[in-house]
Amino acid sequence: MSGSTGIGRRSLLAGAVTVAAVAVTGGRPAAAAPAAPSEAHGEVPALWREFERTPVTHPQIPYVGRAGCRGGAARLPRRPVVADVTRYGAVPDGTTDCAPAINRALADAGRAGGGTVTIPPGTFRIDGLIRIGHSDVVLRGAGSGRTTLYATKNLTELVGVYGSRYGGDKSSWSWAGGLIWLAPEARWNSLADAIRSRAWPFEGWTGNRRDEWTTLTTVGPAKRGSWTVRVADASALRPGRLVLLRLADDAGHTLLQHMAGGGPGPEAYNWDDKTKLTSYVPYEWPVRIARVRGREVTLERPLPLDVRPEWDPRLTTHVEELTGSGVEGLTLEAVETPQSPHLLDKGYNGVVLQCAYDCWADDVVVRNVDNGFGLVAASACTLRRTRVAGRGSHHPYFCREGSHDNLIEDFTIEQRTVPAPPGTQLHGINVEGLSSYNVWSRGDMRMGTFDSHRGLPFADVRTDITVDNNGRHGGDASAGPLFGARFTHWNIRVTNGRAGLVRIDGLAPYSATVGINEVTEFDQTDVPDFTGDLHSRLELYGTTGVVRPRNLYEAQRALSR
Numbered sequence: 001m002s003g004s005t006g007i008g009r010r011s012l013l014a015g016a017v018t019v020a021a022v023a024v025t026g027g028r029p030a031a032a033a034p035a036a037p038s039e040a041h042g043e044v045p046a047l048w049r050e051f052e053r054t055p056v057t058h059p060q061i062p063y064v065g066r067a068g069c070r071g072g073a074a075r076l077p078r079r080p081v082v083a084d085v086t087r088y089g090a091v092p093d094g095t096t097d098c099a100p101a102i103n104r105a106l107a108d109a110g111r112a113g114g115g116t117v118t119i120p121p122g123t124f125r126i127d128g129l130i131r132i133g134h135s136d137v138v139l140r141g142a143g144s145g146r147t148t149l150y151a152t153k154n155l156t157e158l159v160g161v162y163g164s165r166y167g168g169d170k171s172s173w174s175w176a177g178g179l180i181w182l183a184p185e186a187r188w189n190s191l192a193d194a195i196r197s198r199a200w201p202f203e204g205w206t207g208n209r210r211d212e213w214t215t216l217t218t219v220g221p222a223k224r225g226s227w228t229v230r231v232a233d234a235s236a237l238r239p240g241r242l243v244l245l246r247l248a249d250d251a252g253h254t255l256l257q258h259m260a261g262g263g264p265g266p267e268a269y270n271w272d273d274k275t276k277l278t279s280y281v282p283y284e285w286p287v288r289i290a291r292v293r294g295r296e297v298t299l300e301r302p303l304p305l306d307v308r309p310e311w312d313p314r315l316t317t318h319v320e321e322l323t324g325s326g327v328e329g330l331t332l333e334a335v336e337t338p339q340s341p342h343l344l345d346k347g348y349n350g351v352v353l354q355c356a357y358d359c360w361a362d363d364v365v366v367r368n369v370d371n372g373f374g375l376v377a378a379s380a381c382t383l384r385r386t387r388v389a390g391r392g393s394h395h396p397y398f399c400r401e402g403s404h405d406n407l408i409e410d411f412t413i414e415q416r417t418v419p420a421p422p423g424t425q426l427h428g429i430n431v432e433g434l435s436s437y438n439v440w441s442r443g444d445m446r447m448g449t450f451d452s453h454r455g456l457p458f459a460d461v462r463t464d465i466t467v468d469n470n471g472r473h474g475g476d477a478s479a480g481p482l483f484g485a486r487f488t489h490w491n492i493r494v495t496n497g498r499a500g501l502v503r504i505d506g507l508a509p510y511s512a513t514v515g516i517n518e519v520t521e522f523d524q525t526d527v528p529d530f531t532g533d534l535h536s537r538l539e540l541y542g543t544t545g546v547v548r549p550r551n552l553y554e555a556q557r558a559l560s561r
Contacts, residue, residue: 068407092122110134141330155347458484515547
């Protein structure tokens with residue numbers, strides 16, 4: 001059904017929402033007690049009323065109501081306990097290297113088909129990185145305040161020097177890899193082998209050289225927001241299968257223009273010399289198949305972009321995914337060292353999900369890390385109740401290499417415990433590299449910024465966040481624009497009055513800035529990448545906590561039948 005929504009908008013939106021009776025205003029159940037006066041007197045912007053009428057095709061606000069693990073499920077999966085690390089020799093004495101014991105337990109759980117590996121209360125020293133490489137495996141501590149993994153080494157020591165595939169003397173550990181690393185075993189081994197041989201890899205779903213894929217079928221034309229596509233051959237497709245939708249750009253860069261909203265501004269932009277950006281295409285979007293009827297294929301999420309013949313649209317295979325795995329209830333504390341100069345991080349990194357789908361981290365704290373929580377070619381994952389603490393981080397959160405449909409909620413970036421050394425950099429909640437439809441919700445950012453790190457990320461949402469906006473964005477000029485279309489900042493409280501990268505109506509095309517307090521430009525001040533009318537929207541500017549719904553993501557999930 002080219003250009004149609006397939007199964008009805010109402011029924012699929014209802015399927016995305018586990019509690020259909022939740023009221024639109026702030027996720028409050030309809031049967032709850034009456035709202036307090038301060039809640040009752042909020043203001044509903046015109047943008048929300050428009051969005052309710054066209055939720056999957058609104059020009060400024062993306063539909064993110066399915067973001068996160070299992071479509072944003074309130075309850076994360078619970079796996080039966082199959083092992084305790086102490087039975088493998090781990091002891092909380094602060095001197096024994098427990099990484100081998102923890103990894104043996106995780107590997108055994110994976111070979112057995114999955115399950116939960118528990119770590120009791122105490123501090124467990126690890127002199128190596130922890131790897132979750134099998135699907136349906138969960139590493140669970142007794143709680144972030146009770147179980148600590150104390151990491152003594154960095155990724156440069158453990159894996160090797162990791163240079164940038166774009167040249168120079170930068171360390172790729174500045175934006176990749178974690179001391180707790182969730183990635184498919186074969187994918188991780190291939191990455192590590194490439195790093196050790198200094199053949200700096202691509203890090204995503206189609207291998208180190210982006211050639212590990214085959215075509216399953218070509219796809220007919222369809223519109224952004226469609227749930228159903230028509231394919232040439234559905235014989236290799238089945239419900240539940242994870243596939244990649246692959247869109248290649250054409251010589252006129254009309255795909256990149258479409259990601260930026262289209263029109264005169266993107267048409268006039270010089271895309272040809274943005275070599276880092278063009279290395280990110282084809283655009284690869286992982287999605288599960290929900291239903292197959294003849295040549296009609298229904299997806300579990302609506303299309304993020306139009307599908308046009310000139311972009312050679314295909315459904316393809318990919319490297320084996322990690323799915324159904326998570327890490328819960330622990331603190332990862334790195335040995336305290338000074339933060340490294342910018343882009344020379346040694347890799348005291350926290351938790352990274354890579355080539356992962358429907359995976360998660362819950363109740364996890366990272367302390368004294370170079371980089372906190374990472375999503376690298378990860379999609380449909382949830383980071384919930386996470387916290388970055390200690391001496392200060394380069395990227396407290398990073399989302400890159402084509403990561404899509406992820407949910408980061410109830411997150412905290414603590415104020416650093418020591419002054420920043422000269423020559424270091426602080427970003428905040430980072431997104432880059434064509435990453436799309438990601439959500440940051442209910443955040444407490446005591447430092448950092450809304451770091452759009454170039455590479456044309458698009459259709460991302462930040463909502464219900466308090467931020468001391470004192471970080472700076474990064475991004476090489478060859479990575480192109482800071483923003484694509486449909487960035488939305490909704491109910492943001494800026495405590496230091498700095499506008500940069502939070503108020504984006506003058507920067508981001510087809511964007512929405514709704515319900516932020518008065519801010520002014522100072523420190524890093526940017527100019528828009530595109531000329532002419534940006535078609536951006538600004539509503540309820542100069543307010544704090546007034547906009548209703550208060551949380552855009554929760555309200556999208558609560559859309560009723």
